Amino acid sequence: MSQPAPIHPQGFPSGGWRGFAADWASDQRAFKGVSWGKAMMWVFLLSDTFIFGCFLLSYMTARMSTVEPWPNASEVFGLTIGGVEMPLILIAIMTFVLISSSGTMAMAVNYAYRRDRVRTALLMLVTAVFGAMFVGMQAFEWTKLISEGVRPWGNPWGAPQFGAIFFMITGFHGTHVTFGVIFLLIVAHKVWRGDFDQGRRGFFTSRSGRYEIVEITGLYWHFVDLVWVFIFAFFYLW
Amino acid sequence: MASTAQQEGQQHPIRLYLVVWGWLFILSACSYLVDVLHLEGYLRWSLILLFMVLKAGLIVAIFMHMAWERLALTYAILLPAVLVLVFVAIMTFEANYTRYLRLTWFEAVEAPEAFDELQSAVGEDRS
Numbered sequence: 019m020s021q022p023a024p025i026h027p028q029g030f031p032s033g034g035w036r037g038f039a040a041d042w043a044s045d046q047r048a049f050k051g052v053s054w055g056k057a058m059m060w061v062f063l064l065s066d067t068f069i070f071g072c073f074l075l076s077y078m079t080a081r082m083s084t085v086e087p088w089p090n091a092s093e094v095f096g097l098t099i100g101g102v103e104m105p106l107i108l109i110a111i112m113t114f115v116l117i118s119s120s121g122t123m124a125m126a127v128n129y130a131y132r133r134d135r136v137r138t139a140l141l142m143l144v145t146a147v148f149g150a151m152f153v154g155m156q157a158f159e160w161t162k163l164i165s166e167g168v169r170p171w172g173n174p175w176g177a178p179q180f181g182a183i184f185f186m187i188t189g190f191h192g193t194h195v196t197f198g199v200i201f202l203l204i205v206a207h208k209v210w211r212g213d214f215d216q217g218r219r220g221f222f223t224s225r226s227g228r229y230e231i232v233e234i235t236g237l238y239w240h241f242v243d244l245v246w247v248f249i250f251a252f253f254y255l256w
Numbered sequence: 257m258a259s260t261a262q263q264e265g266q267q268h269p270i271r272l273y274l275v276v277w278g279w280l281f282i283l284s285a286c287s288y289l290v291d292v293l294h295l296e297g298y299l300r301w302s303l304i305l306l307f308m309v310l311k312a313g314l315i316v317a318i319f320m321h322m323a324w325e326r327l328a329l330t331y332a333i334l335l336p337a338v339l340v341l342v343f344v345a346i347m348t349f350e351a352n353y354t355r356y357l358r359l360t361w362f363e364a365v366e367a368p369e370a371f372d373e374l375q376s377a378v379g380e381d382r383s
Contacts, residue, residue, distance in 0.1 A: 033326070033327070037326060037328065038326075038327040038331065041326065041327075041328035042328055048328055048332070049326060049328055049332075050326065050328075051326055052325060052326055052329050057329065060329065060332075060333050063333075064332075064333050064336060064337065067336075067337050067340075068336075068340070071337075071340045071343070075340075075343060075344060075347050078344070078347060078348075078351065079347045079350060079351040079354075080351075081351075082348065082351035082352065082354075082355060083350075083351040083354035083355040083358065084355070084358075085355065085358050085359055085362065105291060105292060106288065106291050110284070110288045113284050113288075114281065114284060117277070117280045117281060117284060118277070120277070120280070120315065121273060121276075121277035121280075123319070124276070124277075124318075124319045125273055127265075127266065128266075128267070128268065128270055128273065130265075131265035131266065131267055132267075229265065230265060233266060233321070236319070236320075237320055240315050240316075240319045240320045241320070243315060243319075244315045244316065244320075247308055247311045247312050247315065248308065248312070250284075250308075251287065251304050251305070255287060255291055256301075
């Protein structure tokens, strides 16, 4: 026999399966205890999951159905550093940079809820710098491949779909990172200025924000890192 | 899973984030090693997928705080994402069929002997 779930102030069970059923059966808000801002960011991220999912799916379909050989990503994305051939080295560095940015972001969220303005803003700034580094390395990667003759309609090593998929997927991800950096800088500036302590109203919404926006920004940022995990596995390692 | 950390937002020790960060580094290094060591075949694919799923799980559960969210939200977000796998399965059939047609109609015209080879290969595939 299971214990009855703890009861919500309005008489709803609050956790576990009972809470799940009660939340979805309610005629009020489905996600009690989850703010609208957070719920809507999650819904947006789910929609983004479908977009990236469709990109990766199209890539899988193209790669499986092409009769020409698929270029060897390990060699295509290798670099020669000091005379030594390093397979996939740039992508590895980009991965570590993005993971580190996720780490600093997670810590920024923590300090935001402790209302430590300076640490939060600085950690978000570090996150943004890591993001900018990532985009910079991607620009380098694109430049190198374009100079080697990769185009959306062809490449020197085999299946022409490789070029189209490479620019599409990494370009879309890079755009996400770029917007994330801008988002981070805006929120970091607000935190630094103390907007969420003074209840200062935002210029766009004319509402006073809360420190929760740092966590919501973090959700977006971690999602960008999450997408890279899949791109790294399917596009670069596969 | 209960909503214990709701009052003051998500409050978890910094140490936890550092540990996850470390694990993400280790797992990424392992994925990279799969390529450096030139592992091939099923070993390569299963290791790549394993490290990918572990990394994604850590990011979603800890960094994105999904482990502490209400079950209603968790299912609303994770279930639709998992259902994409059905789409993957459908497109696998589709891609195999497209490849079969391409090999049959494009390659065979130029190299008849490749056609025989192909037919036996496809025959094995389908059995």
